[in-house]
Amino acid sequence: MPTLLLKHIHTLVTMDAARREISDGAVFIRDNVIEAVGAPGDMPAQSADQTIELRHHVVLPGLVNTHHHMYQSLTRALAQDLELFGWLKTLYPIWSRLAGEHVYVSAKLAMAELILSGCTTSSDHLYIYPNDVRIDDEIRAAGEIGIRFHAARGSMSVGESQGGLPPDRVVEDEAHILRDTRRAIEEFHDASRYAMLRVVVAPCSPFTVSQTLMREAAALARSYGVHLHTHLAENANDVTYSLEVFGQRPGDYARDTGWVGGDVWHAHCVKLNDDEIGLFARTGTGVCHCPISNMRLASGIAPVRRMLDERVKVGLGVDGSASNDSGHLLGEARQAMLLQRVLGNPSAMTAREALEMATLGGASVLGRDDIGALAPGMAADVVAFRLDTPDMAGALHDPVAALLFCQPGRVDLSIINGRVVVKEGVLLTLDVPVLVEQHNALSRQLIRGD
Numbered sequence: 001m002p003t004l005l006l007k008h009i010h011t012l013v014t015m016d017a018a019r020r021e022i023s024d025g026a027v028f029i030r031d032n033v034i035e036a037v038g039a040p041g042d043m044p045a046q047s048a049d050q051t052i053e054l055r056h057h058v059v060l061p062g063l064v065n066t067h068h069h070m071y072q073s074l075t076r077a078l079a080q081d082l083e084l085f086g087w088l089k090t091l092y093p094i095w096s097r098l099a100g101e102h103v104y105v106s107a108k109l110a111m112a113e114l115i116l117s118g119c120t121t122s123s124d125h126l127y128i129y130p131n132d133v134r135i136d137d138e139i140r141a142a143g144e145i146g147i148r149f150h151a152a153r154g155s156m157s158v159g160e161s162q163g164g165l166p167p168d169r170v171v172e173d174e175a176h177i178l179r180d181t182r183r184a185i186e187e188f189h190d191a192s193r194y195a196m197l198r199v200v201v202a203p204c205s206p207f208t209v210s211q212t213l214m215r216e217a218a219a220l221a222r223s224y225g226v227h228l229h230t231h232l233a234e235n236a237n238d239v240t241y242s243l244e245v246f247g248q249r250p251g252d253y254a255r256d257t258g259w260v261g262g263d264v265w266h267a268h269c270v271k272l273n274d275d276e277i278g279l280f281a282r283t284g285t286g287v288c289h290c291p292i293s294n295m296r297l298a299s300g301i302a303p304v305r306r307m308l309d310e311r312v313k314v315g316l317g318v319d320g321s322a323s324n325d326s327g328h329l330l331g332e333a334r335q336a337m338l339l340q341r342v343l344g345n346p347s348a349m350t351a352r353e354a355l356e357m358a359t360l361g362g363a364s365v366l367g368r369d370d371i372g373a374l375a376p377g378m379a380a381d382v383v384a385f386r387l388d389t390p391d392m393a394g395a396l397h398d399p400v401a402a403l404l405f406c407q408p409g410r411v412d413l414s415i416i417n418g419r420v421v422v423k424e425g426v427l428l429t430l431d432v433p434v435l436v437e438q439h440n441a442l443s444r445q446l447i448r449g450d
Contacts, residue, residue: 001030001031002030002031002049002050002418003028003029003030003031003035003046003048003049003050004028004029004048004049004050004051004052004380004415004418004420005026005027005028005029005043005048005050005051005052006026006027006028006029006051006052006054006059006382006384007026007040007043007051007052007053007054008024008026008040008053008054008055009022009024009025009026009027009054009055009057009058009059009384010023010024010054010055010056010057010058010387010399011023011025011057011058011059011387011399011400012025012026012027012037012058012059012060012374013058013059013060013061013355013374013400014037014061014373014374014375015060015061015355015356015359015360015372015373015374016037016373016374016375017375019352021400022037022038022039024039024040025037025038025039025059026038026039026040026042026043027059027374027382028043028044028048029380029382029415029418030418031380031418032194032379032380032417032418032419033194033377033378033379033380033418034374034375034376034377034378034379034380034382035376036376037374037375037376052413054384054413056386056387056388057384057385057386057387057412057413058384058385058387058399058400058402058403059374059382059383059384060118060355060359060374060382060383060384060400060403061120061359061360061371061372061373061374061378061381061382061383062118062119062120062121062148062359062371062381062382062383062414062415062416063117063118063119063120063121063316063329063330063333063358063359063362063383064119064120064121064122064315064316064358064359064361064362064363064365064366064371064372065114065119065121065122065123065316065317065318065329065332065362066123066265066267066286066288066315066316066317066362066365066366067123067125067229067267067288067290067317067318067319068110068114068122068123068124068125068317068318068319068320068321068327069124069125069126069127069319069320069321069322070103070106070107070109070110070111070124070126070138070320070321071095071098071102071103071106071107071126071128071320072091072106072320072321072322072323073106073109073110073113073321073322073327073439074098074102074106074439074442074443074446074447075091075094075095075321075322075443075446075447076321076322076325077325078090078091078094078322078447079091079322082297083235083237083297083298083299084234084235084237084238084297084299085165085237087297087323088165088166089165091322092166092167092170093167094446094447094449095128095130095170096128096130096167096169096170097130097131097446097449098128098130098131098133098446099130099131099132099133100131100132100133100134100137101137101442102133102442102446103126103133103134103137103138104137104138104140104141105141105435105438105439105442106439106442107124107137107138107141107142108141108144108145108430108435108439109435109436109439110124110321110327111141111142111145111147111149112145112427112430112432112435113321113326113327113328114147114318114327114329115145115147115411115414115416115421115422115427116410116411116414116422116425116427117327117328117329117330117331117410117411118329118330118383118385118411118414119147119329120147120148120371120381120382120383120414120415120416121147121148121149121150121362121363121366121368121371121381122147122148122149122150123149123150123151123152123200123229123317123366124138124149124150124151124152125152125154125202125204125229125267126138126151126152126153126154127154127155127156127202127203127204127208128154128156128170129155129172130169130170134180135151135153135180135184135188135199136184136188138151139151139188139197142196142197143196143197144429144430145421145429145430146416146417146419146421146429147416147421148195148196148197148371148379148381148416148417149196149197149198150197150198150199150200150227150366151184151188151197151198151199151200152199152200152201152202152229153180153181153184153185153199153200153201153202154202154203154204155172155174155177155181155202155203155204155209155213155217156170156171156172156203156204156208156209157171157172157173157174157177157203157208157209157210157213158171158207158208158209158210159171163245164207164208164209165207165208166208171208174209174210174212174213174216177203177213177217178213178216178217178220181201181217181220182220182224184199185199185201185224185226189224189226191225191226193370194370194379194417196417198226198227198366199226200221200226200227200228200229201217201218201220201221201226201227201228201229202217202228202229202230203217203230204230204231205230205231205232205234205238206230206231206232206238206241206242206245206246206250206253207238207241207242207245211246211253211257214230214257214258214259215257215258218257218258218259219258221263222263225263226263227263227264227265227366227367228259228263228264228265229264229265229266229267230259230266230267231266231267231268232250232251232254232266232267232268232269232272233249233250233251233266233268233269233270233271233272233276234267234268234269234270234271234294234299235270235271235297235298235299235300236271236300238250238271239271249273249276250271250272250276251272251273251275251276251279251280252276254266254279254285255279255283259285260279260280260283260285261283261284261285262283262284262285262286262367263367264285264286265285265286265287265288265313265315265365265366266285266286266287266288267287267288267290267317267319268288268289268290268293268294268299268302268319269287269288269289269302269307270294270299270300270301270302271300272287272302272303272307274306277303277306277307277310277312278310280307280310280312281307281310281311281312284313285312285313286312286313286314286315286364286365287302287304287307287312287313287314287315287365288314288315288316288317288365289302289304289314289315289316289317289336289357290316290317290318290319290324290332291316291332291335291336291339292318292319292324292326292331292332292335293318293319293320293323293324294339295335295339296323296324296325297323301339301340301342301343304336304340304349305340305348305349308353313361313364313365314357314361314365315357315358315361315362315363315364315365315366316329316332316333316336316357316358316361316362317332318332329358330358330403330404330407330408331407332358333354333355333357333358333404334354334404334405334407336349336354336357336358337349337350337351337353337354337404350401351400351401351403351404351405352400352401354404355400355403355404359372359373360372360373379417380415380416380417380418381415381416381417382413382414382415383411383413383414383415383422384411384412384413384414385403385408385411385412386408386412387399387402389408391406391407391408391409392406392408410425411425412424412425
């Protein structure tokens with residue numbers, strides 16, 4: 001098995017049980033697994049097949065993105081001044097023209113953007129399936145670019161004629177949804193340790209699917225032992241819909257449909273109250289915090305400090321590239337830190353807490369104990385940011401906090417599953433300029449309706 005040694009690391013952020021930060025650190029990788037972490041003298045005596053010196057770098061576990069809609073990278077900067085429901089109603093007609101090629105190319109573009117921002121694992125929530133779109137399209141993209149991927153087979157089944165938000169032409173029959181979700185699990189899901197691909201059962205939201213589908217989707221997921229994901233309590237209108245249609249707050253709806261537990265995580269949760277936070281804490285239910293999207297759509301400030309204090313599992317997500325409108329996961333962690341401070345407490349979230357949400361928090365939300373930290377036996381997902389750059393100058397007294405306060409623009413080195421994917425800031429697994437050109441052509445076509 002090939003071996004790789006990272007040595008003389010300026011600052012090594014392990015996120016291990018002791019949260020060690022090691023000066024002049026080293027990491028020894030065998031194949032796709034970390035074998036040793038510590039000082040250079042702690043490494044195996046054997047010579048590695050490849051050695052990389054990182055004297056000018058801060059090294060940390062690959063970041064984990066727990067919520068995205070990658071196809072939305074085709075429709076950035078539209079519906080610029082609308083809240084969630086109005087934004088969706090504006091974009092649904094454009095998205096109804098999506099084809100498989102759009103999903104494949106946009107997923108690759110979104111994955112490239114994530115990787116270059118320090119992300120090594122991502123989930124994606126694909127919930128719209130017009131024309132020939134299949135979950136297979138983005139799974140193929142993930143395999144080619146080399147990201148660790150959780151493909152969430154989303155769905156919408158309640159259109160406008162039934163009181164839902166989306167137009168009828170973009171919803172699916174519920175029997176078909178369950179059949180295709182079962183197919184995706186059986187064809188693609190890998191439950192093994194260090195898996196590069198897992199499948200998630202993910203009806204879109206309470207205002208786009210029936211209670212019956214929510215219950216049947218939960219039963220389907222648990223029959224296969226896969227995770228569950230949806231949107232919940234994203235803004236005030238979301239809560240109003242839940243009260244008017246179901247006669248329940250979102251947390252009660254989630255509980256009554258079987259959507260709480262250690263195998264469930266919900267996106268946004270901006271409007272959870274204290275009782276709902278307590279429910280999530282007791283049941284081990286996870287939350288994906290999407291600060292930039294929540295600000296962009298004026299959804300509010302999620303009570304993340306209270307969630308963390310109650311020991312709710314919280315990870316980060318960039319959310320869709322049409323409501324962010326970026327996919328910079330380190331930037332998302334920075335905004336998560338700053339947004340908790342806005343209400344008047346400058347210590348409401350520290351840089352290290354935000355970084356922990358982006359690594360260990362995300363791993364926990366996805367149900368993984370093999371990523372999110374650099375320790376023996378963990379997956380070899382490692383990223384490195386340069387310290388000798390203009391954006392980090394003046395902050396070398398605390399390079400770990402500087403990652404959040406200063407936010408370097410691009411990762412310098414990324415190793416995913418033991419494979420070097422980014423070297424000297426260049427993504428090695430695809431031709432980025434060609435991809436961007438192809439993506440922009442498809443975006444123009446989609447938006448114009450050509």
